Amino acid sequence: MDFSFTDEQQMLRDSVSSFLQRSYDFDARSKIVRSAEGWSRAIWEQIAEIGLLALPVAEDAGGLGGTAPDLVAVAEPFGAHLLAEPFIATLLAAPLLASVEDERLEGIMEGSKLAALAYEEGHGTADPSHIAMTAHRDGERFMLDGEKRMVLAGGDADLLLVVARLEDRLEDRLALFSLSPDSDGITIKGYQTIDGRRAANIRFSGVQVEKDDLLANDIEDALRKALDTAILALCAESVGAMGELLSRTAEYASTRKQFGVPIATFQAVAHRLADMKIAYTKARATLLYTAALMEAGHATERDMAILKGQTGKLGREVGEAAIQTHGGVGMTDELAVSHLHKRILANDALLGSSEYHLRKVGNLSRS
Amino acid sequence: MEIDFSPELEAFRAEVCDFLDTAPTPEIREAGRKLTSVFAPFEQVMAWHKILYEKGWAAPSWPKEHGGTGWTVEQRYIFAEEYRRRDLPPLLPQSLGMVGPLLIDIGTEEQKAKYLPPILKGEDFWAQGYSEPNSGSDLASLSCRADKDGDDYIINGSKIWTTYAHHANRMFMLVRTDNTGKKQQGITFLLLDRVDYPGMTIRPIVGLDGFPEQCEVFFEDVRVPQSGRVGEENDGWTVAKHLLKHERGGGAQSPTLHRGIERIREAAKDTPSGFGTSLAEDPVFLRDLGELEADIASYEAFEKLGVSGHPMANDPSWPSMNKTMNSVLTQRISVMMTRVTGNEGLPLQHEALRVGANVEPLGSDLELVAMPYYLNSRATTIYAGSNEVQRDLIARTAGRGA
Ligand SMILES: Cc1cc2nc3c(=O)[nH]c(=O)nc-3n(C[C@H](O)[C@H](O)[C@H](O)COP(=O)(O)OP(=O)(O)OC[C@H]3O[C@@H](n4cnc5c(N)ncnc54)[C@H](O)[C@@H]3O)c2cc1C
Numbered sequence: 001m002d003f004s005f006t007d008e009q010q011m012l013r014d015s016v017s018s019f020l021q022r023s024y025d026f027d028a029r030s031k032i033v034r035s036a037e038g039w040s041r042a043i044w045e046q047i048a049e050i051g052l053l054a055l056p057v058a059e060d061a062g063g064l065g066g067t068a069p070d071l072v073a074v075a076e077p078f079g080a081h082l083l084a085e086p087f088i089a090t091l092l093a094a095p096l097l098a099s100v101e102d103e104r105l106e107g108i109m110e111g112s113k114l115a116a117l118a119y120e121e122g123h124g125t126a127d128p129s130h131i132a133m134t135a136h137r138d139g140e141r142f143m144l145d146g147e148k149r150m151v152l153a154g155g156d157a158d159l160l161l162v163v164a165r166l167e168d169r170l171e172d173r174l175a176l177f178s179l180s181p182d183s184d185g186i187t188i189k190g191y192q193t194i195d196g197r198r199a200a201n202i203r204f205s206g207v208q209v210e211k212d213d214l215l216a217n218d219i220e221d222a223l224r225k226a227l228d229t230a231i232l233a234l235c236a237e238s239v240g241a242m243g244e245l246l247s248r249t250a251e252y253a254s255t256r257k258q259f260g261v262p263i264a265t266f267q268a269v270a271h272r273l274a275d276m277k278i279a280y281t282k283a284r285a286t287l288l289y290t291a292a293l294m295e296a297g298h299a300t301e302r303d304m305a306i307l308k309g310q311t312g313k314l315g316r317e318v319g320e321a322a323i324q325t326h327g328g329v330g331m332t333d334e335l336a337v338s339h340l341h342k343r344i345l346a347n348d349a350l351l352g353s354s355e356y357h358l359r360k361v362g363n364l365s366r367s
Numbered sequence: 368m369e370i371d372f373s374p375e376l377e378a379f380r381a382e383v384c385d386f387l388d389t390a391p392t393p394e395i396r397e398a399g400r401k402l403t404s405v406f407a408p409f410e411q412v413m414a415w416h417k418i419l420y421e422k423g424w425a426a427p428s429w430p431k432e433h434g435g436t437g438w439t440v441e442q443r444y445i446f447a448e449e450y451r452r453r454d455l456p457p458l459l460p461q462s463l464g465m466v467g468p469l470l471i472d473i474g475t476e477e478q479k480a481k482y483l484p485p486i487l488k489g490e491d492f493w494a495q496g497y498s499e500p501n502s503g504s505d506l507a508s509l510s511c512r513a514d515k516d517g518d519d520y521i522i523n524g525s526k527i528w529t530t531y532a533h534h535a536n537r538m539f540m541l542v543r544t545d546n547t548g549k550k551q552q553g554i555t556f557l558l559l560d561r562v563d564y565p566g567m568t569i570r571p572i573v574g575l576d577g578f579p580e581q582c583e584v585f586f587e588d589v590r591v592p593q594s595g596r597v598g599e600e601n602d603g604w605t606v607a608k609h610l611l612k613h614e615r616g617g618g619a620q621s622p623t624l625h626r627g628i629e630r631i632r633e634a635a636k637d638t639p640s641g642f643g644t645s646l647a648e649d650p651v652f653l654r655d656l657g658e659l660e661a662d663i664a665s666y667e668a669f670e671k672l673g674v675s676g677h678p679m680a681n682d683p684s685w686p687s688m689n690k691t692m693n694s695v696l697t698q699r700i701s702v703m704m705t706r707v708t709g710n711e712g713l714p715l716q717h718e719a720l721r722v723g724a725n726v727e728p729l730g731s732d733l734e735l736v737a738m739p740y741y742l743n744s745r746a747t748t749i750y751a752g753s754n755e756v757q758r759d760l761i762a763r764t765a766g767r768g769a
Binding site (some may be wrong): 125150324327330 | 502527528571575581614641678709710712713715716750
């Protein structure tokens with residue numbers, strides 16, 4: 001048993017970290033998030049150049065065939081630096097394109113094109129079985145009606161991948177369609193999220209899809225795999241953010257003085273720091289362990305639910321404690337602290353919150 | 368022991384409902400619906416203050432001779448319940464709940480005559496200038512200096528976290544007038560008639576929810592009259608502590624928390640639990656909500672004991688216990704709200720949150736406010752003395768309450 005990064009993974013992690021330290025410190029990142037577009041194409045190109053967009057794609061599909069630990073090595077620093085660029089969106093879309101051998105994958109991996117997976121339908125579509133949107137057969141074509149919400153990169157994508165239920169004779173399957181964002185009947189409402197990402201709500205009103213744009217009539221297995229990968233990356237991001245919160249807060253508590261002494265010397269503060277550290281360590285251990293299980297092909301539904309549930313819950317504890325320990329300055333937009341907390345909160349809400357996943361753990365162990 | 372359930376109270380309730388249903392303008396209602404802080408949008412809440420003043424209902428907790436309503440505790444709660452049920456914006460606490468009561472208690476006749484009426488009428492808004500960059504929890508270490516010069520003081524230094532200083536026309540503040548003794552001994556409490564004295568600069572600070580609420584206030588040789596002093600020179604700490612009792616002490620706050628439960632319950636009907644039912648029918652969710660509701664009920668009991676003058680409330684740590692309980696319950700409500708709104712709370716909707724905005728929210732009212740309200744509510748355990756500091760105060764008298 002060995003849960004440490006390989007030398008290669010460590011190198012990957014270090015190079016991502018130093019790239020971000022150079023080009024994406026908190027000030028640079030704040031400027032990017034406040035810009036009209038809300039993210040940086042230049043940064044995106046560099047991320048593509050390092051090969052990170054090919055990471056989640058299998059080698060036989062032209063990707064790098066990255067493992068779960070590879071992804072963790074990258075996503076932890078992304079979280080610590082609050083990456084606003086559409087990495088998670090790409091993690092969701094690219095493997096699905098790969099699974100249907102779609103040639104547009106190349107542009108995605110190169111970073112010249114963006115694809116968004118229109119999957120969520122509001123309130124956190126925690127499981128694919130919750131998908132309600134249906135595609136109706138209309139002769140040779142299909143008709144899409146309904147709404148997708150919180151589609152990461154949905155307003156910026158060149159290509160929309162839409163998951164909808166295909167009601168076909170007796171079968172009820174999840175199909176994957178590809179659509180151009182400017183197809184008739186599509187209305188896209190783009191916005192920024194609390195943690196500085198771009199997303200969109202997308203309404204489909206009688207959108208006609210050609211037969212060729214039905215990429216797969218049963219995408220469920222590939223979709224579940226992509227969701228698991230995204231969950232791993234979201235959790236790694238959150239753990240990265242937690243680590244950052246812990247070090248920033250420990251540093252602040254040892255320099256901020258009240259009553260003539262550093263606040264870290266007050267037991268209430270010291271014990272809160274200790275609890276933050278325990279929470280971070282617990283979350284990171286769970287992350288690394290789950291990544292190893294995934295790499296070995298042994299991660300179960302329960303393992304994924306434990307990871308997502310624990311990270312959301314422990315992450316919230318760490319974020320709230322960090323703000324409290326900072327006092328008034330913790331409440332401002334000026335410090336990274338609140339932004340790190342918001343990233344953790346957003347990652348918790350995406351793809352099923354900790355409430356959902358912890359409950360699921362209980363349900364799964366019942367049977 | 369006695370609680371009044373007489374039919375006359377129902378007549379009073381009807382009168383309150385009738386007024387609250389008709390008096391607020393649409394903008395005031397909108398400001399209340401879009402509330403994401405204890406500090407309501409300034410313009411609309413001051414407009415509402417003036418309307419309440421006309422009705423004689425601006426300051427239910429003030430003594431009648433100073434313009435209070437003279438209501439019984441039962442009546443005050445009926446008013447607060449109906450007020451919150453309609454999501455009307457709460458009046459700002461700094462003038463009505465802090466400096467006003469302070470002046471009523473210990474101001475000179477002249478100060479009362481000058482300052483209380485415009486507070487009551489909603490013409491004046493006072494900012495609270497206590498905290499400084501290096502003096503938060505350790506407030507008594509404050510260093511913003513006031514030097515005597517003829518009939519004036521000359522102020523130099525800065526304040527921070529001064530809520531709504533950018534909206535205020537007056538400010539009460541603590542200054543250092545003596546450096547020689549114990550830190551608590553050289554502090555003086557001042558009333559500033561203006562916030563635009565030459566040498567005064569106010570810079571708003573953007574909060575984690577994206578809105579400017581607190582400010583930095585800089586003083587460079589700001590000349591103010593000594594007549595603005597409350598209490599004796601160098602005895603400001605006593606005055607400040609007296610005010611904190613009002614700041615931390617209870618009013619009828621539990622109806623706000625109960626209203627939170629109602630809103631959560633309502634929104635939960637339309638929210639899938641992920642386990643086959645709506646959240647509103649989900650046993651796990653109901654158990655959590657029930658726990659919170661019961662805790663709020665206990666807080667209501669605590670609060671009513673205090674407001675009605677039960678001897679338990681003479682405990683010196685009562686205001687600290689009130690502040691600690693209220694702040695944590697507010698946070699728990701806000702967490703529960705975001706739990707219901709889930710993903711739908713993630714979009715930033717600053718424009719839609721603005722009163723008078725022409726932008727439709729992406730989802731429901733609760734989805735619009737839940738996340739910024741949650742983020743803003745992180746402050747409740749920090750301001751008015753952090754909960755850690757409150758616990759220290761409570762611990763000092765821990766053995767006495769039993
Ligand atoms: C939203 C908001 C509105 C505010 N409005 C106003 C206002 O209108 N006017 C005004 O004057 N001030 C205002 N404040 C300031 C507020 O009173 C201070 O933030 C508060 O007193 C804490 O001080 P600080 O921020 O400097 O934190 P610090 O005092 O630096 O505290 C940092 C952390 O250390 C902890 N700590 C400090 N000392 C101890 C100790 N002895 N034992 C254990 N733990 C300790 C604190 O609990 C906190 O968690 C406001 C603050 C906020 C957040």
